[in-house]
Amino acid sequence: MMYYPVHSGYPPYPEVNRAIEAVFAEHGRGDCRMPPKIYVALVRSGDFRTMPAYLPKPGLAGVKIVNVNPHNRARGLPTVMALTVLIDVETGAPEAIINATELTAMRTGAAGAVAAKYLAPRQAITLGVIGAGRQTEALIDATVAALTVEEIRVWSRTAKSAEALASRYADYSARSVSIEHACDCDVLTTATPSTTPLVMAEWIHEGTHINAIGADAPGKQELDPVLLQKAEVFVDDRSQAIHSGEINVPISTGRYNPDRIAGTLGEVVIGKKKRSSPDAITIFDSTGLAIQDLAIAALAIQNSEGYELPFP
Amino acid sequence: MMYYPVHSGYPPYPEVNRAIEAVFAEHGRGDCRMPPKIYVALVRSGDFRTMPAYLPKPGLAGVKIVNVNPHNRARGLPTVMALTVLIDVETGAPEAIINATELTAMRTGAAGAVAAKYLAPRQAITLGVIGAGRQTEALIDATVAALTVEEIRVWSRTAKSAEALASRYADYSARSVSIEHACDCDVLTTATPSTTPLVMAEWIHEGTHINAIGADAPGKQELDPVLLQKAEVFVDDRSQAIHSGEINVPISTGRYNPDRIAGTLGEVVIGKKKRSSPDAITIFDSTGLAIQDLAIAALAIQNSEGYELPFP
Numbered sequence: 001m002m003y004y005p006v007h008s009g010y011p012p013y014p015e016v017n018r019a020i021e022a023v024f025a026e027h028g029r030g031d032c033r034m035p036p037k038i039y040v041a042l043v044r045s046g047d048f049r050t051m052p053a054y055l056p057k058p059g060l061a062g063v064k065i066v067n068v069n070p071h072n073r074a075r076g077l078p079t080v081m082a083l084t085v086l087i088d089v090e091t092g093a094p095e096a097i098i099n100a101t102e103l104t105a106m107r108t109g110a111a112g113a114v115a116a117k118y119l120a121p122r123q124a125i126t127l128g129v130i131g132a133g134r135q136t137e138a139l140i141d142a143t144v145a146a147l148t149v150e151e152i153r154v155w156s157r158t159a160k161s162a163e164a165l166a167s168r169y170a171d172y173s174a175r176s177v178s179i180e181h182a183c184d185c186d187v188l189t190t191a192t193p194s195t196t197p198l199v200m201a202e203w204i205h206e207g208t209h210i211n212a213i214g215a216d217a218p219g220k221q222e223l224d225p226v227l228l229q230k231a232e233v234f235v236d237d238r239s240q241a242i243h244s245g246e247i248n249v250p251i252s253t254g255r256y257n258p259d260r261i262a263g264t265l266g267e268v269v270i271g272k273k274k275r276s277s278p279d280a281i282t283i284f285d286s287t288g289l290a291i292q293d294l295a296i297a298a299l300a301i302q303n304s305e306g307y308e309l310p311f312p
Numbered sequence: 313m314m315y316y317p318v319h320s321g322y323p324p325y326p327e328v329n330r331a332i333e334a335v336f337a338e339h340g341r342g343d344c345r346m347p348p349k350i351y352v353a354l355v356r357s358g359d360f361r362t363m364p365a366y367l368p369k370p371g372l373a374g375v376k377i378v379n380v381n382p383h384n385r386a387r388g389l390p391t392v393m394a395l396t397v398l399i400d401v402e403t404g405a406p407e408a409i410i411n412a413t414e415l416t417a418m419r420t421g422a423a424g425a426v427a428a429k430y431l432a433p434r435q436a437i438t439l440g441v442i443g444a445g446r447q448t449e450a451l452i453d454a455t456v457a458a459l460t461v462e463e464i465r466v467w468s469r470t471a472k473s474a475e476a477l478a479s480r481y482a483d484y485s486a487r488s489v490s491i492e493h494a495c496d497c498d499v500l501t502t503a504t505p506s507t508t509p510l511v512m513a514e515w516i517h518e519g520t521h522i523n524a525i526g527a528d529a530p531g532k533q534e535l536d537p538v539l540l541q542k543a544e545v546f547v548d549d550r551s552q553a554i555h556s557g558e559i560n561v562p563i564s565t566g567r568y569n570p571d572r573i574a575g576t577l578g579e580v581v582i583g584k585k586k587r588s589s590p591d592a593i594t595i596f597d598s599t600g601l602a603i604q605d606l607a608i609a610a611l612a613i614q615n616s617e618g619y620e621l622p623f624p
Contacts, residue, residue, distance in 0.1 A: 003315065005622040038347045043368045046404050050364040050375050056355045063362050063377050065397055067404025075403060081624045083406045085377055085395060091387060092358050092379025094395045097409060101624040307621065310317040312393050312413040 001311035004098045004304045010106065011299045013113070013145035019299050020110035021117075021269055023291040026055050027237070028266025034290050036239045039217065045071050047217070053290035054089070062086040064100055064293040068217070070193065080104060084297040094311065098297045107292040109138030111236060111265070112211040113146040115284035116187045118268045119234065119275050121207040124148040127172075128185030130199060130222065131192035132156035132165040135213060139189045140169060147187075151175075155182035157192070179203070190214050190222040195249075201226035206279040212246035213286050221246060223283070225255040231281040232262040234273070240287040247285055313623035316410045316613045322418065323611045325425070325457035331611045332422035333429075333581055335603040338367050339549070340578025346602050348551045351529065357383050359529070365602035366401070374398040376412055376605040380529070382505065392416060396609040406623065410609045419604040421450030423548060423577065424523040425458040427596035428499045430580045431546065431587050433519040436460040439484075440497030442511060442534065443504040444468035444477040447525060451501045452481060459499075463487075467494035469504075491515070502526050502534040507561075513538035518591040524558035525598045535595070537562040543593040544574040546585070552599040559597055 011019075026032050034053040041047045046069030054061040066082035073079055082100035087093065116125070127149050129136050136154075143149060152174035156162035162176035182188070183203035189211040190199060201224045204210070210231070214222045228250055235241035242251060242258050250256035263273030265284060275282045323331075338344050346365040353359045358381030366373040378394035385391055394412035399405065428437070439461050441448050448466075455461060464486035468474035474488035494500070495515035501523040502511060513536045516522070522543070526534045540562055547553035554563060554570050562568035575585030577596060587594045 003621050007622065033352050035350045035352065038350065038362075038364055040345050040347065040364050040366050040373070042366060042373060042401050042404060044402065048364070048373065048375075048399055048404050050350075050362055052350055052352050052360070052362040052377075054352050054354060054360075061352070061354060061360065063360075063375070065364075065375050065399070065406060067399065069404045072403055077403055077405065078624055081403075081405045083397060083409075083623075085397075087360055087377070087379065089354050090356065091384055091389055091393075092354060092360050092381045093389065093393045094377065097395075099623055307619070309315050309619065310319065311395075311411055312390055 001094055001309045002096045002306035003309055004096060004301045004306045006099045006103065006300050006304055009303060010102060013142050015299060016106055016110045016296060017113050017142055017146055019295040020107055020292055021114045023055060023295040024114060024266040024269045026057055027291060028264060028270040028272060031057055032291055036243060037290065045069055051290035051293060053294055055291055055294060059089045060294040060298055061089045062294050064290055066104060084293050086297055096301055098301060100293060100297060103296045103300055105134050105138040107296040108135060108213060108286065108288055109142035111286050111292060112139045112189055112213060113142035114269065115211055115265055116143055116209060117146045119209045119282040119284060120147060120187050121209065121278055122186060124150055125186035126151045126153065128153045128182040128188040130155050130179065130182060130190040131214065132161040133191065135191040136165065139191060139211065139213065144172065153177045153182040153185055155179040192222055194222045195219050197224045198222050199227065200224045201230065204281055206281065208281050210283045211286065212283055215246040215248065216287050217244045218248055221249040225250040228256050228283065231283045232275060233283045233285055234263050234265055234268055235261055235285045236265050236287055236289050238264065241285045245285040245287045313406055313621045314408045314618035315621055316408060316616045316618045318411045318415065318612050318616055321615060322414060325454050327611060328418055328422045328608060329425050329454055329458050331607040332419055332604055333426045335367060335607040336426060336578040336581045338369055339603060340576060340582040340584060343369055344603055348555060349602065357381055363602035363605060365606055367603055367606060371401045372606040372610055373401045374606050376602055378416060396605050398609055408613055410613060412605060412609060415608045415612055417446050417450040419608040420447060420525060420598065420600055421454035423598050423604060424451045424501055424525060425454035426581065427523055427577055428455055428521060429458045431521045431594040431596060432459060432499050433521065433590055434498060436462055437498035438463045438465065440465045440494040440500040442467050442491065442494060442502040443526065444473040445503065447503040448477065448501065451503060451523065451525065456484065465489045465494040465497055467491040504534055506534045507531050509536045510534050511539065512536045516593055518593065520593050522595045523598065524595055527558040527560065528599050529556045530560055533558060533561040537567040540568050540595065543595045544587060545595045545597055546575050546577055546580055547573055547597045548577050548599055548601050550576065553597045557597040557599045
């Protein structure tokens with residue numbers, strides 16, 4: 001059994017996007033076993049999530065264990081820390097343990113890029129981003145590897161964070177702007193921990209694609225429910241999205257009917273579903289799938305230095 | 313983060329039994345968060361199970377990942393291999409990874425010993441065992457640490473295995489016997505991978521306590537359903553037992569009504585439930601709980617040598 005700290009030498013986004021697209025295709029064909037992720041709340045704050053999955057075709061099996069604790073920043077620790085255990089599909093033995101903290105942000109960014117590739121109204125885009133944390137950065141990096149990004153419009157609750165992020169993407173004419181202005185774009189990504197809607201329906205014009213990334217637990221939401229009602233919502237996984245995605249709060253308050261879900265990203269990737277017209281507003285509701293974690297873990301260890309550990 | 317191979321220096325059974333009894337007490341008081349274990353079937357054979365849990369009072373959180381693959385023996389590998397990840401309850405960070413292959417057998421043995429301590433008709437017992445594998449050995453070792461074992465009667469499908477096991481417990485007058493004779497005892501433990509009943513109702517006399525250990529997945533069973541109907545069945549965890557314990561097959565065929573479950577082992581440990589009379593037949597239906605894995609992992613690393621691993 002090997003341990004991979006994966007502190008550097010991350011795989012490049014074109015490869016990551018390709019690997020993530022491939023597992024969404026497996027998901028779209030129904031060729032994976034993936035129970036919904038399990039949440040266990042810890043007593044003072046935060047939770048940890050357990051995400052097992054198995055993909056028969058590429059022969060990948062394993063479990064990601066990931067925590068979310070907003071108070072970690074004050075302790076000098078990441079909010080999100082993750083470990084993926086890869087399992088030998090023949091024997092069931094654990095064969096590799098991978099530090100998946102950075103990989104978690106990357107595979108989430110790649111899912112947004114894959115969604116934008118298939119659902120964006122055009123291939124040369126203006127990218128709007130709401131939130132300026134680590135996840136937003138990964139979303140931008142993955143998206144510029146998938147599409148031509150002509151301009152980036154950044155909004156964050158803290159203007160200083162927005163400006164700092166924008167300055168790192170000067171090559172893409174990134175600027176810190178008002179939230180309404182950021183929403184005036186071709187592809188909008190939201191990646192905040194918000195529990196109340198930030199993006200109002202009237203700010204989004206026809207043809208926009210939105211990657212709704214932040215909501216990944218019950219009670220979280222970033223979009224005006226009116227926007228969900230008039231948009232075509234694609235989810236990563238139906239049961240996870242209903243439980244903890246962008247649609248979870250509107251479903252629980254009766255403002256969104258899960259029968260209206262337009263399809264899954266996997267179905268979009270295999271060509272079974274698509275945006276209905278150039279004018280439609282499309283939303284990708286991302287909760288994060290265990291199969292994404294297996295894919296990026298397998299990719300990351302290919303050129304990574306590991307520690308041999310005695311097992312069993 | 314530390315890795316503990318735990319290849320030797322296992323904690324002694326009196327300590328293990330005490331630790332396991334303590335977490336069953338927490339479970340009996342409802343003081344734990346433990347979603348039912350999740351099964352993922354692998355394609356050729358076998359499966360892996362993911363078991364998260366959190367015990368607020370002792371401050372233990374984590375996940376065990378364990379596979380079961382009957383074909384591993386032919387490969388020179390254990391049928392069951394397990395890894396436990398302990399999580400810091402304050403930050404959510406993984407703090408220790410523990411080889412739990414041997415610990416899994418030990419904590420299961422200890423659950424049987426705790427059940428026998430509370431449900432056996434007397435403290436000096438004749439112990440009957442059905443099956444002669446690693447799990448049976450752990451059950452015997454744990455039981456002799458909890459009760460006075462005057463005699464052991466061993467039955468296994470392979471007489472040679474039964475004789476080999478008996479020879480290792482000569483100090484307890486262990487002998488290989490017929491299955492009917494093994495069933496004539498005070499405490500009977502069954503630990504086979506059987507999917508059809510092995511122990512017939514007419515072989516079990518009044519007052520016997522049975523530890524039904526083998527059935528831990530849908531389709532598995534070791535006991536005559538008639539025996540379940542007339543016995544008082546205590547489970548480790550209600551939903552797990554209904555899904556995958558000894559009662560799972562009789563429930564699915566309508567031969568056992570889950571409303572008849574007499575209680576949980578945790579409720580027995582805290583004195584809320586007990587055998588109704590000295591003549592009753594009691595059964596402990598064990599599926600194996602994640603909280604047992606957390607308890608024994610925390611105990612095992614106390615005097616164990618570990619490897620420091622860079623994380624995050």
